[in-house]
Amino acid sequence: MGNFAANVAIAYQVGAARGDRSILSAMDIQEDEMFAAFGQSINDLILSHRKDLERKRQARGTLSGLKGRWFHGRNAMSDPKTRWVDGTPEYSLFICGLRKLFPGALFVHIFRDVHAVVRSMLNFHRVAGVQLVANEEKAYKYWLRTVRACLNAEQAYGPDVFHRIRYADLIGNPESALRSVLGFLREPYSARCLEPLAERINSSNVPADFKADDPATDPAVIEKAMRLCAEVSETPQPLRPSCEIASQMEAAFRERVNHLSGIDRAFKKSREIIKALNSSGLALCVMAQVALAIADPCVAGLPQLL
Secondary structure (H helix, E strand, O other), rough: OOHHHHHHHHHHHOOOOOOHHHHHOOOOOOHHHHHHHHHHHHHHHHHHHHHHHHHHHHHOOOOOOOOOOHHHHHOOOOOOOOOOOOOOHHHHHHHHHHHHHHOOOOOEEOOOOOHHHHHHHHHHHHOOOOOOOHHHHHHHHHHHHHHHHHHHHHHHHHOOOEEEEHHHHHHOOOHHHHHHHHHHHHHOOHHHHHHHOOOOOOOOOOOOOOOOOOOOOOOHHHHHHHHHHHHHHHHOOOOOOOHHHHHHHHHHHHHHHHHHHHHHHHHHHHHHHHHHHHOOHHHHHHHHHHHHHOOOOOOOOOOOOH
């Protein structure tokens, strides 16, 4: 849904590009209205298809180890749930766009020690059968990108929207950690909330003797990650939102939208050029140059390359 948010912004640009000759502008449909409408539709779809997700998970045995009151309670007709959670780590990089789709969304940043995350990422293939990252350095860099993005969001939106907890607290003192999360969500605490934590799911099961010490990893990258990890561990999240940081995140979102929009225009233009050249036998010799132009954010350079 992160990229989807950027595509909604692109679609709005197209739909409002000609002023009152465009349907969105002519009807005074604002961008935030369009975002919220799509977000509401996504929310309704997810809630209406909850039973299908549960049916598939039960059929695949995904929840075979999670029995007891929690498993039965989540399917009870007398206890319908209207809040859903998506724990995709990649969403750390799309928070601004997600807030546009879901203006009332709340975010929980589960902060985990960088060494533990790197070890887990390098062993993720034990769960999924595929490598999550190519090497140790990329794992450190991924941790840096996602944690920095979450810290920016903490500053931008404040504690009413963003809540940070430590992974170590969630494991070592789960009741206290969950009470803080539920208090943030304005949901009542129940001891049954602890039941799912009795068994870890989606765990990389890192071997005890595993060592993450690839000599090819840039020591400067490790140092940056360790320094940030120590800083976050010792510093509480900001008490008030920052308009300045929020504006920076908005600008970064717009930059991404413009970049994606430019790539799309360049791709369409390249197809037209290749189609025109194909009959003359020149298409093959310009293919590499066209590919370079599409990959370059500076799409204005395409005509010069050709």
